[in-house]
Amino acid sequence: MNKKLGCSIVLSLLMLIGMGCGQKPLSDAGTKVLENTASTTNDTETLVKDKVTTTEKVTPAKGLTSDNKEVSEPALVKEDVKAETATNEDKTKAQNEKILVYYTNPDATVLQKSEQEIHFVNATEKYQSAFKALQVDGNPELISLWSKITLKTVSFNSGKVTLDIHMPDEARLGAGGEQFALDALKNTLFQFEEVKSIELLVDGAVVESLMGHADLEHPMVR
Structure with a gap:
């Protein structure tokens, strides 16, 4: 009687140990899947940020070239030059x-x-x-x-x-x-x-x- 009881206890312990070992890999696998998903999301965000940064770098600022050199504005015609031109035209007018x-x-x-x-x-x-x-x-x-x-x-x-x-x-x-x-x-x-x-x-x-x-x-x- 005592031998049967002892065997039952041993079998129960073995079953508990086996069940514990079977659940552990599932928990680890789930953790790895979550970690991979988070990593993929972070990588996507990084790519989006890189694209935005690249777009901002390509667009030159107003008045500058792509290599940040200033673009010179065309010189304005002075009023006295216009007046002199008009006077010269009047002199040659019939x-x-x-x-x-x-x-x-x-x-x-x-x-x-x-x-x-x-x-x-x-x-x-x-x-x-x-x-x-x-x-x-x-x-x-x-x-x-x-x-x-x-x-x-x-x-x-x-x-x-x-x-x-x-x-x-x-x-x-x-x-x-x-x-x-x-x-x-x-x-x-x-x-x-x-x-x-x-x-x-x-x-x-x-x-x-x-x-x-x-x-x-x-x-x-x-």
Whole structure:
């Protein structure tokens, strides 16, 4: 009887020991699974953080390049430069002006004036255009006294207009015509307030008389 009781106790102890040994691996395995899951979650969070950090590094700051170098802003155009440009454009802009040009009548007995429009961009062209207006000979009632004379050069300095002309023989007039020609020239150019004197040269030379009848002043003044 005692032997059977002892055997039962021993068997019970062995069963308890066996059950304890069987549960232990399950507990360890569960712990490992939880640890692996936590580790995977941490790794995912690390990857997300790395991506955010990378994105922030790639985007350059405003006014900087990707290597953190400052980008220079374009220089502003100064107002005085704009004003100077506008002034230069005005100087080269064509101008129109109506002037009085003097001719003679068909009988060459009196001077007659006619309003003409000239075009120019500077003082030199202004007086050149005025002289060319003297040469216009399209109206039968207004006879030009300078139509056959060639203007070689014209200049303006300190109130004096200098004209260098070439005069062929067919351009020569009588005594009355010569005086009318000089008066027509003076009346046309002296209407410009800035013109104080006129120097008239023939082929670059100073001559005593334009056509051999009247004395030629050097220069002619108002």
